[in-house]
Amino acid sequence: MKLKKEVIATSALLGVASIAALTVLAQDEPLQTVSYVELDKYLGKWYEIAAFPQSFQRGCSHTFAEYSKNDDGSVSVKNTCIKEGKIKTVDGKATVTDKKTNAKLEVQFFWPFKGKYWIIGLAPDYSYALVGHPNRKYLWILGRKPIMDSQTYNHLVTLAANKGFDVRKLVKTNQH
Structure with a gap:
């Protein structure tokens, strides 16, 4: 039994060490995005499954975003969460830079504050997305x-x- 626990502990440690090593090696590489996003398919509602904690989202649960196209070709962004028992929303605007x-x-x-929103992973059927910032301090699943x-x-x-x-640093978002 003791040997089994040692094997499990060693395996877990190696897994964490492997992730840390991958992280260090890839941090110096330019962040690669997906090859193409069909914006009309990307529009709609997205639930935050997990994210790096950010001060502007502190205390939020049941977080989701809704994207729709504006007449000028930009994208309307409406972020919603429950904070202190109340629904909180913030509206923004996104423009494609590539x-x-x-x-x-x-x-x-x-x-005048703008943030980079890079789509770095996307399901073929647009059922999930991985979004990050090239400085790697922001990440959303x-x-x-x-x-x-x-x-x-x-x-x-x-x-x-x-x-x-x-x-x-990833924290799963409470969606229950």
Whole structure:
């Protein structure tokens, strides 16, 4: 029994060490996005499955975003969460900064501040997305449903680690 516990502990330690090593190696590489995003398919509701904690989201649960196209071609962004028992929303605007791929956007919620929103992982059927910032300090795992199966979630965590994100910082979002 003791040997079995030692094997499990060693395996877990090696797994964490492997993720940390992948993170360090990939941090120096430029962040790669997906090759192409069909914006019309990307529009709609996305639930936050997990994210790096950010001060602007502190205390939020049941977090989701809704994207729709504006007349000028930009994307309307409406983020919603429950905070202190109340529904909180913030509206923003996103513009595509890489027309070749549509995978790099800039989002603005408060003038003059803008943030990079890069789509770095995307399901072929647009059922999940992995979004990050090239400085690797922001990361979101998004899904079309509030709950994601563990296989898909683990796939996205591994993808993020391979792209240089410290996935030990990921926190699952309460969607219950």
